[in-house]
Amino acid sequence: MAATPHLRPAPGSIPTSPGVYRFRDASNHVIYVGKAKNLRSRLSSYFRDFAGLHPRTQQMVSTADDVDWTVVGTEVEALQLEYSWIKQYDPRFNVKYRDDKSYPYLAVTLGEEVPRVQVMRGAKRKGVRYFGPYSHAWAIRETVDLLLRVFPVRTCSAGVFRGARSSGRPCLLGYIGKCVAPCVGRTSPEEHRRLVDDFCSFLAGDTGRFIRELEQQMGDAAQEMEYERAARLRDDIAALRAALEKQAVVLPDSTDCDVIAMAEDQLEAAVQIFYVRGGRIRGRRGYVVDRVTDAGTDELMETLLGQLYGDGESSAGDSVEDEPGTVVPREVLVSHEPSDRSALGDWLSQRRGSNVDLRVPQRGDKKSLMETVQKNAGEALARHKTHRAGDLSTRSRALNEIQEALDLPEAPLRIECYDISNLQGDHVVASMVVFEDGLARKSEYRRFQVRGGGQNDVAAMHEVITRRFKRYLEESARSGEVARMGETGDHGGHQGEDEPAPGKFAYPPNLVVVDGARPQAEAARRALEELGIEDIAVCGLAKRLEEVWLPDDEDPVILPRTGEGLYMLQRVRDEAHRFAIRYHRQKRAKALTGSSLDELAGLGPSRRAALIKEFGSVRKLSGATPEEIAKVPGIGPKMAETVHDHLAGGGKAKTDESNDGGGDA
Numbered sequence: 001m002a003a004t005p006h007l008r009p010a011p012g013s014i015p016t017s018p019g020v021y022r023f024r025d026a027s028n029h030v031i032y033v034g035k036a037k038n039l040r041s042r043l044s045s046y047f048r049d050f051a052g053l054h055p056r057t058q059q060m061v062s063t064a065d066d067v068d069w070t071v072v073g074t075e076v077e078a079l080q081l082e083y084s085w086i087k088q089y090d091p092r093f094n095v096k097y098r099d100d101k102s103y104p105y106l107a108v109t110l111g112e113e114v115p116r117v118q119v120m121r122g123a124k125r126k127g128v129r130y131f132g133p134y135s136h137a138w139a140i141r142e143t144v145d146l147l148l149r150v151f152p153v154r155t156c157s158a159g160v161f162r163g164a165r166s167s168g169r170p171c172l173l174g175y176i177g178k179c180v181a182p183c184v185g186r187t188s189p190e191e192h193r194r195l196v197d198d199f200c201s202f203l204a205g206d207t208g209r210f211i212r213e214l215e216q217q218m219g220d221a222a223q224e225m226e227y228e229r230a231a232r233l234r235d236d237i238a239a240l241r242a243a244l245e246k247q248a249v250v251l252p253d254s255t256d257c258d259v260i261a262m263a264e265d266q267l268e269a270a271v272q273i274f275y276v277r278g279g280r281i282r283g284r285r286g287y288v289v290d291r292v293t294d295a296g297t298d299e300l301m302e303t304l305l306g307q308l309y310g311d312g313e314s315s316a317g318d319s320v321e322d323e324p325g326t327v328v329p330r331e332v333l334v335s336h337e338p339s340d341r342s343a344l345g346d347w348l349s350q351r352r353g354s355n356v357d358l359r360v361p362q363r364g365d366k367k368s369l370m371e372t373v374q375k376n377a378g379e380a381l382a383r384h385k386t387h388r389a390g391d392l393s394t395r396s397r398a399l400n401e402i403q404e405a406l407d408l409p410e411a412p413l414r415i416e417c418y419d420i421s422n423l424q425g426d427h428v429v430a431s432m433v434v435f436e437d438g439l440a441r442k443s444e445y446r447r448f449q450v451r452g453g454g455q456n457d458v459a460a461m462h463e464v465i466t467r468r469f470k471r472y473l474e475e476s477a478r479s480g481e482v483a484r485m486g487e488t489g490d491h492g493g494h495q496g497e498d499e500p501a502p503g504k505f506a507y508p509p510n511l512v513v514v515d516g517a518r519p520q521a522e523a524a525r526r527a528l529e530e531l532g533i534e535d536i537a538v539c540g541l542a543k544r545l546e547e548v549w550l551p552d553d554e555d556p557v558i559l560p561r562t563g564e565g566l567y568m569l570q571r572v573r574d575e576a577h578r579f580a581i582r583y584h585r586q587k588r589a590k591a592l593t594g595s596s597l598d599e600l601a602g603l604g605p606s607r608r609a610a611l612i613k614e615f616g617s618v619r620k621l622s623g624a625t626p627e628e629i630a631k632v633p634g635i636g637p638k639m640a641e642t643v644h645d646h647l648a649g650g651g652k653a654k655t656d657e658s659n660d661g662g663g664d665a
Contacts, residue, residue, distance in 0.1 A: 030089035075343035257331035270381035302338035395438030401565030412511035421580035431580035465527035471505040525551040
C-alpha cells in the first residue's frame with residue numbers, strides 16, 4: 001500500500017496559516033475533513049512517513065485523489081468551518097458518534113391547536129418541545145401522572161381525542177380531574193394552552209413560583225374556612241414536590257452545566273452526558289464511537305463537543321427552558337481536556353452569546369459528579385461490548401472474518417490465547433484463556449509459572465506453548481489407549497463408569513493467539529513444530545496498532561478496525577492479559593508479605609514487614625548473610641541465624657490455588 005504519488009502538494013505551496021483541508025477521492029467525494037493551526041505542518045505529516053501512519057490513515061491517504069484547503073483568520077473560524085463541512089459532506093473517514101440507545105423524551109406538541117403531552121423517541125419534529133432525554137419511559141409517565149393533579153393537560157392520542165369530541169363524552173382522565181377535557185368544551189383551546197405553558201415552565205425549572213402560588217392559595221382557603229379546597233391544594237403541593245424529588249439535586253440551584261465523561265479502549269469509546277439545570281439532573285444521554293483513526297482522547301473529546309453543540313441553535317442569555325443539548329450552558333465540564341481548549345471555549349462562547357467555562361473539575365461537588373458520570377461511561381462501554389459479544393450472528397461473522405483474514409481451512413471455533421506477565425524478570429507467569437464459539441470458557445483457563453525465560457518474553461512464550469501442548473500429546477495418547485481398550489472390551493467402544501474423564505489439556509485449539517508481534521508468534525510456531533504438531537494455526541496480536549502477525553509473513557495482516565474479527569481477537573487478548581496480570585499480582589503480593597516466613601515462631605508481622613522492606617523480596621532475603629539480616633531494626637543475631645537457616649533449608653511460599661475459572665499448570 002502506498003500513497004497516491006501526485007497527491008502531495010508542491011513544497012512551499014501550502015500556507016502556514018490556520019485553516020481547514022479536505023481530502024477527495026477519484027469521484028470528487030469528500031472523504032475526510034480536518035483543521036489545523038498550521039496547514040503546512042499538518043498536511044505534510046500525511047506524506048513524510050507513510051509507513052508510520054495509522055492503518056486507517058494509510059487507507060484514507062491511499063483512497064484520496066486530491067486535497068484542497070481553505071485559509072481562515074483564527075482557530076475559532078477553523079473550528080466553525082470544520083464542523084460545517086463535516087455536517088455538509090458526512091465524510092466516511094471522520095469520527096462519528098452515535099447514540100448508544102434510543103432515549104425517551106417528554107414531548108409537548110405545541111404545534112397542535114390543542115397541545116398534547118406524551119413520551120416520544122426518535123427524530124425530532126418541528127412544533128414539538130422536548131424535555132429530557134430520560135433513562136426510562138416509566139419515569140416520565142410517573143412524573144406526568146403527578147403533575148396532572150396541578151396541570152391537567154391533554155395526554156390522549158389523536159384517535160381518543162376525536163372520539164371524545166364526536167361523542168360529547170370525555171375519557172376517564174376527564175372524569176377523575178386529570179384533564180380539563182378541551183375535547184368536549186369544558187375549557188377553551190386558549191385556556192388549555194395557558195395551562196400547557198405553565199406545565200412547560202415548571203419542567204424547565206421555574207418550580208418555586210408555582211409552589212409559592214399554591215401555598216398562598218392554600219393559606220387563603222384555610223382562612224376562608226374552605227378546608228376541602230385547602231386540602232386539595234395541599235395535595236397538589238405534595239405532588240409537585242414529589243415530582244421534583246424524582247430529579248436528583250446534585251449542585252447549587254444556580255448551576256447550569258453539562259457534565260461529559262469518556263471511557264475508552266483500543267477500538268471503541270463510550271460517552272455519558274448528564275444535563276444539570278438549576279442544580280438538578282434534568283436528563284442524560286450516551287454515545288459510542290468506533291476508534292477508526294489514531295486520534296487521542298483529547299481529539300475524541302473535541303470531536304464530541306463539536307458534534308454535540310454544532311447542530312443546536314446558538315443562544316443568548318441564561319435561559320434553561322430549551323432542551324438540554326441544544327443550548328450551550330454556562331459550564332461544560334469534561335473528564336478529559338480537549339485539544340485546542342482555548343479555541344473550543346471561544347467557539348462555544350460565540351454559540352452561547354456569553355462566556356462558557358470549559359474545564360476539567362478538580363475538586364468539590366462537581367468533581368464528585370464527574371466521577372459518577374465517568375463510572376456510568378465505563379459501565380456503558382462494558383454493556384456495549386457485552387451486548388456486541390453476546391450476539392450469535394455477530395460472533396459468527398467475527399469467526400468468519402478471522403478465518404478469511406488468516407486463510408484458515410475452517411472457522412476457529414476454539415481459540416486459545418497466551419500472555420506473559422513479569423516485573424523486571426521477577427515472578428514470571430503466563431496465562432492461557434479459551435474462547436469457544438466466540439465466548440469465554442473460564443473453566444478451561446490455565447496459568448503457568450515460567451521456569452526459565454526471565455525478562456525474555458519470546459523464550460517464556462516458547463516454554464509455555466511447549467508445556468501446554470506436550471501435555472496435550474500425553475493426554476491424547478492416554479485417551480487413545482482407553483479408546484482402543486473400549487473397542488475390545490465389554491463397553492463396545494463407549495466410555496465406562498470407571499474410565500478417566502478427558503484431561504484438562506486434552507482438547508486442541510483451532511487457533512493459538514499470542515500477545516505480541518512476529519517474534520512471539522514464531523516462538524509459538526517453533527514450539528509446536530518441535531512437538532510434531534502442524535495442524536494448529538498461530539498468530540500474534542500486537543498492541544500498538546492492533547496488527548495481526550503470522551509467523552511466516554514479513555508484513556502484518558491488517559484487519560478492519562470496525563470489523564468484528566479484530567474486535568474478537570482484541571477481547572481474547574485483553575482477557576489473557578487480565579488473567580495473567582491477576583496471577584502475577586497474586587504471586588507478587590504473596591512474596592511481599594513474606595509467606596515463607598510465616599512458619600517461623602517469634603517472627604511477627606512487623607518484623608516480617610521490616611525484612612521485606614529492607615531486602616525487597618523473599619528471594620533477595622534468601623541470599624543475604626546472617627550479619628546482613630541482623631542489621632535490620634528489630635532483628636537480633638539469634639533471629640537472623642534462624643531466618644537464614646530457615647530460608648537456606650528450603651522454606652517455600654505457599655501456593656495460591658485460587659483463580660476465577662482456571663487452574664495451575
